[in-house]
Amino acid sequence: MPVECRLHPASPLPDDALLDRVRNLASSLVSDVFGRWAGAPGLLPVAGLRPGQVIAGPAFTVRTRPGDNLVVHKALDLARPGEVLVVAAGGATDRAILGGLMGQYARERGLAGLIVDGAIRDRSDLEQVAPPVFAAGISHLGPYKDGPGDLRSAVSVAGLTIHDGDIIIGDEDGIAVLPRSRAEEIIVAAEAKREAEAAESAAISAGTWDRAWIDAALRMVDVPA
Known part of the structure; x- marks a missing residue:
């Protein structure tokens, strides 16, 4: 007997220009300017991400x-090119949610990335044929295919x-999220922080990096020998 799969309405796709700006940032910048809680700890790149590469998509x-x-199979059929599949699988790492064949299909469908709050398998195959994959773990044990599930609903991924x-x-540091309603605000703030960090890098090279803030933040106590 078929099981229920609830499908919620699709969201409008963002402008390419906005995504290009995000690709020029970093997950750490987004996290820093958005309360330092925009990331999903434990979901790390496991395959397909080139050194220095940044992915961005809805x-x-x-x-x-x-x-x-x-x-998840149904989601791959419905996802639009440029989207990032975000799978909330409860963080369980005993069974793989996807592997090489699904990763290859995702790339053929034009997905920008795969994020699994759970395990994946076929890591070498994914490295060759899939878009960048982020996951909580790796397991050779295969998945069940019983359902049920939700598509396009709000999810919790690694908290x-x-x-x-x-x-x-x-x-390379993991993933962060920009809520759609605040994306422009967060991007502007992250761009400003990127410029500020570039200035600090230049100061380090010139030997002029201001470290006075450290002493201002600490009350030093000398300990007797």
Whole structure:
């Protein structure tokens, strides 16, 4: 008997120019300017990400039973080019949610990235044929295909709430999210921080980096020998 898969309405796709600006940032910049809590700890790049590469795209959210990938297959059929598949699988790492064949299909479909709050497998294959993959772990054990699940609903991924259409940024440090309604605000702030950090880097090279803030923040106490 078929199981229920609830499908919520699709979000409008963002402008390419906005995504280009995000690709010129870093997950750490987004996290720093957005309360230092915009990231999903433990979800790290496991395949397909080139050194220095930054991915950006709107989230296609999936909620599935841990260890089950039936609705993930359906999500791959429905996802639009440029979207980032975000799978909330409960953080369980005993069974892989996707592997090489699904990764290859995701690339053929034009997805920008795959994020799994759970395990993946076929790491070498994913390295060769998939878009960048972020996951909580790796397991050779295969998934169940029983369902049920939700597509395009709000999900919780490694403690981070993500809504369908939110902007995902992923790089070597992991992933961060820009809520769709605040994306422009966060991008502007992250761009300003990027320029400030570039100025600090120049000061380090010139030997003029101001370190006075450290002493201002500390009350030093000498300990007797």
